[in-house]
Amino acid sequence: MIQRAILVVAIFLAILLALTFGDALLAQAYAWISQLTGWIVHNFADLYAGLRYYLSTHTTKVVLAIALTIPVSWWVFRSREKELRNPANHRKIAIVLAICLGWLGAHRFYLGQIGWGIVYLLILWFFAPLVIVLSLIDAVRYFFMTDEQFTIART
Incomplete structure (x- = not known):
């Protein structure tokens, strides 16, 4: 059960990252990772503030990623049930x-x-x-x- 939940989260994050970094992938990903690492090293409160800021500025991307995660996860589980085992x-x-x-x-x-x-x-x-x-x-x-x-x- 936990494996399926983690797989759903991974699919969601992959879709969200694809939507977020679609244009200038390498430059944005590098800036995001370095900024995220800086937040985590200092304090989880900074990470929370960063996530809150991201959610407020990119709400449509997050909603779209959630909307795409549900059918993609359902399709993966349904069509690849035996392979996943x-x-x-x-x-x-x-x-x-x-x-x-x-x-x-x-x-x-x-x-x-x-x-x-x-x-x-x-x-x-x-x-x-x-x-x-x-x-x-x-x-x-x-x-x-x-x-x-x-x-x-x-x-």
Whole structure:
């Protein structure tokens, strides 16, 4: 159940990022990531203020992203039900989550490793660049694992 919820959140964030950074993708993404990292390093209140500002200035994008997330998630779950249960796809989804949302520990939560996910959030609170590096290391590690090794590692 938590895997489906995380997959829905990942789809939503991917759609929202595509809508937000559609024009000048690299320049905007770089500015957003550096600004977001600066907020997180200083205080979560700054992150809340930034999210609140973003929601107030880009309300239509957020609503459109939510409206698109629901049918896309439904389609993915309906058409790919058997494939989503395949351990190889769990590994692929974990790699994508580690790259895109690894700084939040989303890949660890997706794999059911709640404790490690909380550790990632704590590291994020104290030193954000470290958690980004750790999540990229996890992505590379998952990429080079076989499906059998991945199944053993996630238990």
